[in-house]
Amino acid sequence: xxxxxxxxxxxxxxxxxxxxxxxxxxxxxxxxxxxxxxxxxxxxxxxxxxxxxxxxxxxxxxxxxxxxxxxxxxxxxxxxxxxxxxxxxxxxxxxxxxxxxxxxxxxxxxxxxxxxxxxxxxxxxxxxxxxxxxxxxxxxxxxxxxxxxxxxxxxxxxxxxxxxxxxxxxxxxxxxxxxxxxxxxxxxxxxxxxxxxxxxxxxxxxxxxxxxxxxxxxxxxxxxxxxxxxxxxxxxxxxxxxxxxxx
Amino acid sequence: xxxxxxxxxxxxxxxxxxxxxxxxxxxxxxxxxxxxxxxxxxxxxxxxxxxxxxxxxxxxxxxxxxxxxxxxxxxxxxxxxxxxxxxxxxxxxxxxxxxxxxxxxxxxxxxxxxxxxxxxxxxxxxxxxxxxxxxxxxxxxxxxxxxxxxxxxxxxxxxxxxxxxxxxxxxxxxxxxxxxxxxxxxxxxxxxxxxxxxxxxxxxxxxxxxxxxxxxxxxxxxxxxxxxxxxxxxxxxxxxxxxxxxxxxxxxxxxxxxxxxxxxxxxxxxxxxxxxxxxxxxxxxxxxxxxxxxxxxxxxxxxxxxxxxxxxxxxxxxxxxxxxxxxxxxxxxxxxxxxxxxxxxxxxxxxxxxxxxxxxxxxxxxxxxxxxxxxxxxxxxxxxxxxxxxxxxxxxxxxxxxxxxxxxxxxxx
Amino acid sequence: xxxxxxxxxxxxxxxxxxxxxxxxxxxxxxxxxxxxxxxxxxxxxxxxxxxxxxxxxxxxxxxxxxxxxxxxxxxxxxxxxxxxxxxxxxxxxxxxxxxxxxxxxxxxxxxxxxxxxxxxxxxxxxxxxxxxxxxxxxxxxxxxxxxxxxxxxxxxxxxxxxxxxxxxxxxxxxxxxxxxxxxxxxxxxxxxxxxxxxxxxxxxxxxxxxxxxxxxxxxxxxxxxxxxxxxxxxxxxxxxxxxxxxxxxxxxxxxxxxxxxxxxxxxxxxxxxxxxxxxxxxxxxxxxxxxxx
Numbered sequence: 001x002x003x004x005x006x007x008x009x010x011x012x013x014x015x016x017x018x019x020x021x022x023x024x025x026x027x028x029x030x031x032x033x034x035x036x037x038x039x040x041x042x043x044x045x046x047x048x049x050x051x052x053x054x055x056x057x058x059x060x061x062x063x064x065x066x067x068x069x070x071x072x073x074x075x076x077x078x079x080x081x082x083x084x085x086x087x088x089x090x091x092x093x094x095x096x097x098x099x100x101x102x103x104x105x106x107x108x109x110x111x112x113x114x115x116x117x118x119x120x121x122x123x124x125x126x127x128x129x130x131x132x133x134x135x136x137x138x139x140x141x142x143x144x145x146x147x148x149x150x151x152x153x154x155x156x157x158x159x160x161x162x163x164x165x166x167x168x169x170x171x172x173x174x175x176x177x178x179x180x181x182x183x184x185x186x187x188x189x190x191x192x193x194x195x196x197x198x199x200x201x202x203x204x205x206x207x208x209x210x211x212x213x214x215x216x217x218x219x220x221x222x223x224x225x226x227x228x229x230x231x232x233x234x235x236x237x238x239x240x241x242x243x244x245x246x247x
Numbered sequence: 248x249x250x251x252x253x254x255x256x257x258x259x260x261x262x263x264x265x266x267x268x269x270x271x272x273x274x275x276x277x278x279x280x281x282x283x284x285x286x287x288x289x290x291x292x293x294x295x296x297x298x299x300x301x302x303x304x305x306x307x308x309x310x311x312x313x314x315x316x317x318x319x320x321x322x323x324x325x326x327x328x329x330x331x332x333x334x335x336x337x338x339x340x341x342x343x344x345x346x347x348x349x350x351x352x353x354x355x356x357x358x359x360x361x362x363x364x365x366x367x368x369x370x371x372x373x374x375x376x377x378x379x380x381x382x383x384x385x386x387x388x389x390x391x392x393x394x395x396x397x398x399x400x401x402x403x404x405x406x407x408x409x410x411x412x413x414x415x416x417x418x419x420x421x422x423x424x425x426x427x428x429x430x431x432x433x434x435x436x437x438x439x440x441x442x443x444x445x446x447x448x449x450x451x452x453x454x455x456x457x458x459x460x461x462x463x464x465x466x467x468x469x470x471x472x473x474x475x476x477x478x479x480x481x482x483x484x485x486x487x488x489x490x491x492x493x494x495x496x497x498x499x500x501x502x503x504x505x506x507x508x509x510x511x512x513x514x515x516x517x518x519x520x521x522x523x524x525x526x527x528x529x530x531x532x533x534x535x536x537x538x539x540x541x542x543x544x545x546x547x548x549x550x551x552x553x554x555x556x557x558x559x560x561x562x563x564x565x566x567x568x569x570x571x572x573x574x575x576x577x578x579x580x581x582x583x584x585x586x587x588x589x590x591x592x593x594x595x596x597x598x599x600x601x602x603x604x605x606x607x608x609x610x611x612x613x614x615x616x617x618x619x620x621x622x623x624x625x626x627x628x629x630x631x632x633x634x635x636x637x638x639x640x641x642x643x644x645x646x647x648x649x650x651x652x653x654x655x656x657x658x659x660x
Numbered sequence: 661x662x663x664x665x666x667x668x669x670x671x672x673x674x675x676x677x678x679x680x681x682x683x684x685x686x687x688x689x690x691x692x693x694x695x696x697x698x699x700x701x702x703x704x705x706x707x708x709x710x711x712x713x714x715x716x717x718x719x720x721x722x723x724x725x726x727x728x729x730x731x732x733x734x735x736x737x738x739x740x741x742x743x744x745x746x747x748x749x750x751x752x753x754x755x756x757x758x759x760x761x762x763x764x765x766x767x768x769x770x771x772x773x774x775x776x777x778x779x780x781x782x783x784x785x786x787x788x789x790x791x792x793x794x795x796x797x798x799x800x801x802x803x804x805x806x807x808x809x810x811x812x813x814x815x816x817x818x819x820x821x822x823x824x825x826x827x828x829x830x831x832x833x834x835x836x837x838x839x840x841x842x843x844x845x846x847x848x849x850x851x852x853x854x855x856x857x858x859x860x861x862x863x864x865x866x867x868x869x870x871x872x873x874x875x876x877x878x879x880x881x882x883x884x885x886x887x888x889x890x891x892x893x894x895x896x897x898x899x900x901x902x903x904x905x906x907x908x909x910x911x912x913x914x915x916x917x918x919x920x921x922x923x924x925x926x927x928x929x930x931x932x933x934x935x936x937x938x939x940x941x942x943x944x945x946x947x948x949x950x951x952x953x
Contacts, residue, residue, distance in 0.1 A: 018522055021530035029452060029534065065672065067493070071500035072669035081670040096675045101501035103747055106707050113677040118520045139451060140393050140491035140527060147523040163489055164452035167530075318774050321767065345774045350763070351802035358760035358799065359767030362736070365754060366771025388757050495734050495752050496772055496781065500665045503706065504752040 010039040010170055012130075012157075013150045021147060022167035029164045029174065036165055036172040044173055044180075048187040051133075051158040051171035055091050056191065056198040058131035058156055062095040063088055064115050068162070069136025070098050076177070077136075083181035084135065090188035093200030097123060099134075102141050120145045124153040134169070135160040135176070143168050160184065279478055280342035285316070286480045288446045292439070292542045295476035304431075304466035307438040307473045308373075308399060309334035312343070315397075315445050316481045318368035319346040323356045326411045327463035328375040328401040335371065353378040357385030364394035364456070365495040367487035369445065373399035375463060379417050380405055383424070389456040390425030390528045393492040395448040395485070397441055398426070400460040401467050402562075402613075404641060412642020413463040415562060418590065419618035421458055425528045427535050428591040429543075430561040431461040434471035436588075443542040445482060452534045454491035460590075462563035462613055465644075491531070532592050539589050546594035547585050549601050554583030556654055557605040559598070559623055561587040564611045564645065571650040582654055587619070595626035608633045609653045615640045634659050663689055663731050666750075679706055683750060688730055695725050695875045704730060708745040713907030715914055716815050716897035719868040720745050720786070723813065726875035727751070728882050733782040734772070736765045738796065740788035741822050741899075742815045759795030761785040762803035762812060769810045780886045783810035789830035790820045793849050797829075804858035804890045811885040812892045813878070814851065817899040825902035837902070851894055852925070861889035861932040865925045867896040867918040869911060877926065883939060884932045891932075896922045 008025035027039045035047020042050075055061045065084065072078040088094050097115050104118045111126035117137075123129070132155055134142050142159055146168035149155050159166035160181065165174035173180060192198065286295070291314060302310070308331045312320070320339065322332035339347035345368075350356040356372050363370045374382060379400055389396065402415035421428055429444060431437045437459070444457035461467060493499045539546055550572060558568045565586045575582040585601055587594060602608060610620040610633060620635035627633075637653050639645045652658040666689045668676065676684070682702040683689065693701050704724040710717040720742060727733050735753045737743040738761045746753045756764045765785050772781040785792075792800050792814050800812060819837060820826040827840035829849040836843045855863045862884040864877045874895070881891040898905060898913055905913045918924070928936060 017519075018526075021526040021533075023530035023533040024526070028537065065675070067501035068499075070669055070672045070676070071502075071665055072667045072672075073498075073500050073664040078669050081672065085671050098672070098675050098677070100677060100680050101503040103501075103503045106709050106748060110677065138490075138492050140454065140531075143491075143527045143530065144520060144523045147526060148519055151519065151523075164450070164534075319767070319770055346770050348770075348806065350766075351798055354760070355763040355766075355799045355802060358756065358763035361756065361760070362754070362764035362767030362769075363771040364767075365764075366768045366775065368771040368774050370767070370771075385757055385760060493752075495754055495768065496775065497665065497732055497734055497752050498776075502665045502750045502752070503748065 008039050010036075010150070010168065012154045012170060014152050014154060015150050017151060019147060019150050021143070027167040029167060030172070032175055035174075036167060036169070038170050039167070045187070047171050047173055048184050049191055052184070052188045052191045053196050054131045054156040054158065054171070055094075055133070056188065056196055059199065060095065060127055060129045061091050061093065061131045062097055062127065062129045063133045063135070064097055064099055064137075065135055066099045066137030066141070067101060068138065070100055079178045080136070080181055083178050083185060086185040087133075087181060087188065088205050089203065090185050090192075092198045092202050093206065095127065095129075095206045097127070099137060099141075099145075102138075115145075117141045117145045117148075120148050121152040124149055124155045129153075129155050131156040131158070133158045133160060134166075135181075136162075139163055139166070142166055283314075283343075283479050283481045285483050288482060288542070291476060291480055291482060292443055292446070295480060297474035297476050299472055299474050301470050302434060302473050303330075303468055303470050304434045304437045304461055305330040305334055305468070307434040307471075308441060309338060310473070310475055310478070311438045311441040312371060313338055313478060314476070314481045315371075315442055316369060316484050317344050317371050317397075318485070319363050320344055320371040321356050321359050321363070322347070322349050322372065323351075323353055323374070323378065324349075325353075325375045325378040327403060327413075327467045328373045328378065328399070330467060331399060331401070332373050335373075353382035354385055357382035357389075360396050360398075361385060361389060361392060361394055364389070364396045365392070367485065367494040367496055369449075369485040370396040371399070372396070373401065375401040376403035376405045376411075376414075376417055377409075379421065383420060386421075386426070386456075387424040390531075391524060393454040393490065393528075393531070394456055395445075395454060395490065396456040397444055397448070398456060398458040399441065400458050401463040402460060403463045406641075410642060411463075413465055413563070414614055414640045414642060415460070415462055415612075416614040416616065416618075416640070418460055419614070419616060421460070422590060422618065422622075425455070425532065426591060427453075427455055427457040427532055427589070429457065429459045429588060430590050431459055431466065432562060432565040432586060433466055434469075434473045437461050437466055438473050438475065440543075440588075442482065443539070446542065447535045447538040449485055449490065450535070450538055451489045451491060453531050453538070455528070455531050455535065460562065465563040465566075536592055539592070543588050545597070546589040546592070547587055547597045547601065549583065549585050551581060551583035552601060553604065554581045555605060556581075556607040556609065557583040557585060557602055558609045558611065558650075558654065559585045559587065559602070559619070560611050561590060561619055562613065564613055567645045567647060567650060568611060571647045571654060574647055575651060575654060578655070580655055590622070593622060593626065598623060599627055602627050602632075605632060609650075610635055611645060611650055611653070612636075612638045613640060613645065614638065636660065665731070687750075688725065688727070689750075693725055695722060695871045698722070698725060698871070704750040705745055706748040706750075708748045710741065710745050711901055713900050713910045714741070714897075715868055715900070715910050716741055716817060717745055718871075719815065719874060719895050719897045722868065722871045722874045723786070723878050724749060724751070726878040727782070728879055729780065729782060732780060733784060733882075734768065736761050736768065736783065736785045736787075738787045738791040739822060740791050740815070741817070742786055742788060746786060759791050759797075760799065761787045761791060761796055762799040762808070765810045766803050766806065766808045769808060782882050782886055784813060784882065785810065786813045786815060788821070788828075789814055789816045789818060790828040793829045793851055801854065801858055804855060804860050804892070807859065807889045809885050809887075809889060811881045812890065813881070814892070814894045815897045816894055817897050817902075818848070819899050819902045821899040821902055825899075851892070852927075855892045856927060859889070859929070860892045861885070861929045862891040862936075863894075863927040864892070865894045865922060867914050867922050867924070869914050869918055873924060880926075880936060884928075884935060888929070888932045888935050
């Protein structure tokens with residue numbers, strides 16, 4: 001008996017207060033050589049190309065590197081840095097906003113500097129991000145984050161996972177090491193060659209983190225006039241902040 | 248002189264020598280521990296040649312632990328569990344485990360398992376009835392903390408009046424904790440399931456603790472035929488850095504690692520995160536299906552799949568049901584049986600399909616509330632087909648005659 | 661020393677948030693710091709929601725600076741005020757169930773011992789008086805009886821602060837608090853005496869009036885736990901909210917309490933004393949030891 005071919009589609013939200021986890025809805029994880037695309041098992045190439053098109057054509061594409069990408073604690077981690085930036089350079093107008101840890105940051109996050117699994121939607125809303133990659137997060141925190149993004153934002157989520165992949169992302173590929181990251185950079189080049197026109201022209205990465213605060217430049221991007229419609233689903237008082245001591 | 252010496256030797260009721268000095272490990276078993284080689288889980292679980300032995304459930308569990316490459320076991324006595332963790336203690340003395348201790352009580356045991364699992368080692372404990380209830384605050388926090396570990400549960404009465412008799416009502420509490428829960432039928436299962444449980448629970452996409460439950464005394468203290476592979480092979484060690492959360496060893500990032508984030512009454516962490524976190528914990532159990540199917544040979548076993556009357560059972564009730572099916576067949580009746588091996592995740596799709604044709608579904612249980620019947624009714628259509636019984640509890644056995652009254656004679660209560 | 665977890669992967673430095681940039685450039689992870697330098701370098705704790713003027717916060721800040729090897733330390737805590745700041749620290753922190761700290765730490769320390777036999781891993785329980793002396797009492801005592809090699813630090817504010825001011829076993833007799841409407845009926849629990857009975861290797865009672873003494877006490881407690889056996893530090897960390905101590909008077913209160921009933925005391929077992937005397941002789945040779953005068 002197989003649950004493959006489940007009817008549940010993992011699509012950009014906002015899906016509402018509490019979308020189900022895709023796994024419980026019958027979405028299963030891909031095998032090596034396969035990928036997930038909106039809840040369906042497809043080939044790795046198909047999943048990567050769909051993800052590449054989303055990153056090139058949706059507004060404010062952003063890479064969210066997690067602790068396992070930012071911190072070079074093993075040789076294996078450090079070797080993924082080079083293809084990561086190769087991917088970034090293939091996406092005009094891309095931002096890099098890290099998730100350096102998972103703690104509940106006090107008093108609140110700077111949504112231009114970090115994304116945090118306690119309320120990832122704040123960073124998505126603030127920067128009007130409509131396509132993102134999560135890479136280098138521990139799987140538990142990736143899944144917690146992905147569901148909250150699907151709940152309250154219209155962001156197209158892509159999870160490049162070093163382990164088994166993520167049902168809660170719109171596109172996901174398992175067993176991603178340096179080699180598959182290079183392959184994803186190649187997928188970005190391929191879809192552009194095949195006629196996908198990036199939303200933004202130019203090159204470079206929009207600064208974030210301390211470099212942004214120090215007004216260091218990095219990007220030369222021509223941005224079209226844009227009017228971004230981010231689903232306002234849950235964008236309410238959380239962003240403004242509640243009384244800290246309220247019971 | 249020799250006679251005097253013999254008189255001084257104290258022994259316990261089992262005939263073991265009581266001494267302040269530790270018993271020196273037997274040389275050949277020391278060799279055994281050192282000579283064990285790591286093999287692929289598929290080989291250990293599915294392919295390795297096996298030989299038949301006639302052993303108790305407790306001894307079967309010991310043989311599972313011997314081959315599971317366990318790092319630490321934490322014990323606390325309670326009947327009918329004590330025998331198993333004593334056996335594991337002998338394994339430690341023989342060098343099969345790296346650490347072992349008897350803790351203060353079950354809340355301390357289950358909390359220490361939470362700490363040990365966060366450190367990245369493979370952990371084991373076991374308990375029974377009231378011990379499970381005492382430890383359940385800690386146990387219920389394991390899945391959300393994504394701490395793989397093995398909890399063996401030897402079911403017994405938990406209600407007043409206090410008793411040590413078999414009764415599996417405690418499993419109804421365990422079912423809502425988020426652990427993967429397997430229910431062993433016999434000594435063979437009690438050997439196989441812990442090994443499978445370790446491998447499933449430590450899969451990166453699962454990263455969950457696993458409980459292997461068994462009905463006390465019927466299995467733990469009775470002998471049965473168990474097919475065992477050679478004792479010189481064992482599972483690969485835990486690969487903790489692949490799991491779903493960072494280890495609390497200060498060797499992997501991030502450094503600000505409040506992994507078990509306290510949810511506050513303020514805006515710097517969202518309640519929605521707690522909701523998403525809980526969903527993810529249960530989603531992780533769903534992901535274990537693939538591996539349970541591979542190594543358990545399916546979440547259910549179906550006997551006589553075309554019979555119009557089907558028994559659905561788990562644990563020791565399966566053994567009684569097998570005998571009832573045999574007797575019914577002798578009398579010329581066609582009765583089927585579905586053995587539920589995994590209670591969490593629950594085999595809802597398997598049950599819907601295997602029961603689709605059934606006109607009568609009998610669910611025998613060793614507990615008063617009938618939790619398995621509720622579980623089954625919750626997932627299958629046309630629940631009027633279900634007869635929630637027979638049920639025995641408080642240490643009663645389940646005679647096949649009683650089962651046959653429900654199956655063949657239309658008894659319903 | 662294992663500092664791989666604060667090594668930035670190539671190219672990512674400019675994407676670090678400011679707090680992490682400071683941490684990898686100018687903190688204890690770069691070079692050991694003295695307590696007297698506090699305020700002039702990036703400390704291991706980040707912004708936290710502790711109340712203004714809280715003595716517990718000062719104590720915890722000092723404790724972080726004093727850690728002999730923060731890159732090999734893991735904290736264990738439980739419900740209570742302390743975890744609000746511990747969860748913002750650059751040292752892994754386990755926030756467990758109510759009162760489970762010393763059982764969790766037992767399993768954790770043993771597990772780390774199995775995996776890192778050649779590398780000292782310091783486990784420190786930092787929890788309140790309620791967590792350790794009331795709900796976690798049995799597990800605290802048994803971890804001591806078992807001679808588990810980790811440090812227990814009691815943040816003793818003599819009240820359940822986080823739940824809103826209820827009496828604890830460590831409250832002074834006679835105090836009127838929530839759940840003690842007519843005043844507490846029995847004496848403050850003698851955890852120091854109990855620690856001695858249980859065979860704890862190093863025991864200290866301290867008030868954060870003297871940060872250097874706090875730092876030295878923590879260092880002794882951590883290093884002795886690493887080599888000899890369980891250690892216990894009972895620290896008076898007043899709750900200025902529940903005891904209505906005006907914020908500017910928090911240190912005055914600490915001095916008064918110290919003089920009246922909380923004098924600095926420390927106790928070494930024979931083994932611990934011998935070990936510590938050797939350390940004093942060879943202090944400068946200890947790898948990773950912060951310099952505390």
